[in-house]
Amino acid sequence: MDHRTVKLGKRPARHDPRTLRLGDYLLPRLPTPKPRVDYATKVPAGQWGMMANDKIGDCTCAAAGHMIEEWTAWSKPKMIVPADRDIVRAYSAITGYDPKDPATDQGAYELDVLKYWRKKGIAGHRIVAFVALEPGNHDHVRDAIELFGNCYIGLALPISAQNQRVWTVPPGGPVGPGAPGSWGGHAVPVVGYDPRTLTVVAWGALQRMTWRFWSTYCDEAYAVLSKDWLDKHGVNPEGFDLAALENDLSALTGQAIALRGFASPAV
Numbered sequence: 001m002d003h004r005t006v007k008l009g010k011r012p013a014r015h016d017p018r019t020l021r022l023g024d025y026l027l028p029r030l031p032t033p034k035p036r037v038d039y040a041t042k043v044p045a046g047q048w049g050m051m052a053n054d055k056i057g058d059c060t061c062a063a064a065g066h067m068i069e070e071w072t073a074w075s076k077p078k079m080i081v082p083a084d085r086d087i088v089r090a091y092s093a094i095t096g097y098d099p100k101d102p103a104t105d106q107g108a109y110e111l112d113v114l115k116y117w118r119k120k121g122i123a124g125h126r127i128v129a130f131v132a133l134e135p136g137n138h139d140h141v142r143d144a145i146e147l148f149g150n151c152y153i154g155l156a157l158p159i160s161a162q163n164q165r166v167w168t169v170p171p172g173g174p175v176g177p178g179a180p181g182s183w184g185g186h187a188v189p190v191v192g193y194d195p196r197t198l199t200v201v202a203w204g205a206l207q208r209m210t211w212r213f214w215s216t217y218c219d220e221a222y223a224v225l226s227k228d229w230l231d232k233h234g235v236n237p238e239g240f241d242l243a244a245l246e247n248d249l250s251a252l253t254g255q256a257i258a259l260r261g262f263a264s265p266a267v
Contacts, residue, residue, distance in 0.1 A: 003163070005191040006053070006054060006203050007057045009056070009060060009185070010059055010060055010108070010110060010184055012109075012219075013108075013110070013156075013208075013219040016111055018159055019130075019131070019132045020131045020132065021134075022130060022132065022133050022140055022144065033142035034142070035138055036193065037142070037145050038194075039070055039149055040070065040191040040201075043073050046200065048201050049065070049084070049203045050084075051065045051084055051204070052084045052088050052091075054204075056097070057106070057107045058091040059107075059186050060094075060110055060113040061087045061088075061094070061108070061113060062187075063187045064090070064123075064152075065086075065087045066115065066122060066189050066191075067149075067227055068082055069081055070191055070201075070228075071149050071226055071229040072228050075228060075229055076228070080228075082123035087122070090122040090123070093116065095107070095108045107185070110154050110187055114130045114222060115243065125226070127225060128227060130152055130223065130225065131222065131223050131225075132220075132222055133151070135214070135215070138211065141190065141198070141214070141221065142193060144190075145193055148223045148224060149229045150191060151190040151222070152221070152223075153218055153220065154187050154219050154221070155187075155188065155217050156185055156217050157183040157184055157186050157217060158179055158180060158183055159183045160182075161183060161213075161217070165206065166210070167209035167210065169212050169213055169216050174216050174217075180219070186206075188201060189201055196211070215222050223234070231257065
């Protein structure tokens with residue numbers, strides 16, 4: 001794939017202080033994350049799909065579609081593949097994009113997509129909640145991928161990544177063609193990791209990046225809780241009871257609202 005021709009579409013990271021943070025309450029209860037996880041294995045090669053991200057800058061919604069694919073490939077009898085039209089419909093609802101007017105294709109903020117996904121749903125699938133991660137805390141990332149089956153992230157991509165088979169920080173460092181955001185913003189789901197690299201879905205294909213690349217260019221990251229990740233017994237493929245975590249999140253959200261004086265939860 002010639003990455004010079006693909007579409008980006010993640011707007012600059014925008015953080016909401018009301019958003020729950022994974023590190024505030026979850027990490028003390030968790031075991032040490034596994035050294036490697038790969039949740040891409042049950043999605044057939046070539047089946048991720050572009051979800052219109054080759055034509056418009058809907059990567060923030062395409063990433064949600066890829067997460068639905070991955071979750072259901074593991075937890076359901078048959079993998080669900082969201083239709084491109086449903087992904088574009090969500091992108092239009094969130095951003096005002098009009099397929100008849102290319103000038104309205106201006107990308108989206110990840111927080112707007114996550115809030116819409118929770119309240120309205122994307123391609124008929126609603127998420128339960130989302131929590132922010134500290135991008136610099138690699139255990140946060142491993143925890144999110146292992147337990148939630150994914151990590152929804154934003155990257156300020158450098159031009160130097162366009163010709164790289166594995167995304168890495170160039171030898172000259174994050175300056176010039178290696179400067180964060182010199183190419184643009186892109187939203188992707190992380191579907192696996194090992195000690196050296198992480199694997200994401202970008203433009204319908206698996207793409208690896210080094211941990212240093214992550215640390216240099218990832219400007220926002222979220223763990224997303226979805227019932228699509230649960231089997232009929234309410235647990236994830238690792239046997240972790242996410243229904244209990246959902247209850248914790250609901251209780252914590254109520255506490256956060258009471259303490260901070262907000263009328264509605266940020267998750």
